[in-house]
Amino acid sequence: DSGVTQTPKHLITATGQRVTLRCSPRSGDLSVYWYQQSLDQGLQFLIQYYNGEERAKGNILERFSAQQFPDLHSELNLSSLELGDSALYFCASSPSGTGYDEAFFGQGTRLTVV
Amino acid sequence: SQQGEEDPQALSIQEGENATMNCSYKTSINNLQWYRQNSGRGLVHLILIRSNEREKHSGRLRVTLDTSKKSSSLLITASRAADTASYFCATDLNNTDKLIFGTGTRLQVFP
Numbered sequence: 001d002s003g004v005t006q007t008p009k010h011l012i013t014a015t016g017q018r019v020t021l022r023c024s025p026r027s028g029d030l031s032v033y034w035y036q037q038s039l040d041q042g043l044q045f046l047i048q049y050y051n052g053e054e055r056a057k058g059n060i061l062e063r064f065s066a067q068q069f070p071d072l073h074s075e076l077n078l079s080s081l082e083l084g085d086s087a088l089y090f091c092a093s094s095p096s097g098t099g100y101d102e103a104f105f106g107q108g109t110r111l112t113v114v
Numbered sequence: 115s116q117q118g119e120e121d122p123q124a125l126s127i128q129e130g131e132n133a134t135m136n137c138s139y140k141t142s143i144n145n146l147q148w149y150r151q152n153s154g155r156g157l158v159h160l161i162l163i164r165s166n167e168r169e170k171h172s173g174r175l176r177v178t179l180d181t182s183k184k185s186s187s188l189l190i191t192a193s194r195a196a197d198t199a200s201y202f203c204a205t206d207l208n209n210t211d212k213l214i215f216g217t218g219t220r221l222q223v224f225p
Contacts, residue, residue, distance in 0.1 A: 042202065042218050045213065045215070055211050056210060056212040058212065090157070102147060102159040102162055103147075103159065104159070105156035105158070110154075
């Protein structure tokens with residue numbers, strides 16, 4: 001158990017809908033990363049938050065947004081969903097998020113858009 | 115875009131054999147990390163090597179880093195069927211805080 005909790009584990013929704021994925025980082029970790037992994041693909045970096053503020057941005061679509069709350073949990077919001085958004089979404093946390101730390105991954109949320 | 119490219123994309127070996135995976139990256143880095151992913155599960159950190167280190171060991175794992183060639187290799191010795199998984203390298207991109215993953219090597223170890 002990595003200590004990172006993601007909910008829900010599975011999500012099935014229709015095109016055009018909006019969903020929210022939730023991540024609780026390990027106790028004490030200030031940094032949260034979000035990644036998207038499509039079938040049999042590598043991990044695409046979406047966005048990183050550190051202590052409530054956006055730290056780095058990757059190839060995140062405008063339809064997607066995220067935030068990190070004062071209690072350090074994070075949410076990834078996906079709107080106007082398309083079939084191509086079906087993927088595994090991973091959250092990871094690290095103590096400082098400077099690139100010097102190992103990242104601890106949650107088990108992911110499997111999103112299926114139908 | 116990916117920072118790292120793993121090679122080979124897929125590797126099949128027998129138990130007891132060694133497995134070598136390579137990672138090439140594009141920019142300067144502070145460190146390089148290797149992760150393992152069992153099918154559809156979260157990634158698990160294996161080892162971190164800093165840019166001023168050339169080699170690191172952890173159990174049956176040996177990682178090398180050549181910053182002049184912008185490449186790293188992961189060697190798993192005496193492989194076991196339980197080593198079957200995908201292996202990814204990850205780096206901070208151009209000394210930023212982004213942690214960018216490569217495309218991965220899928221390793222299959224046959225009993």
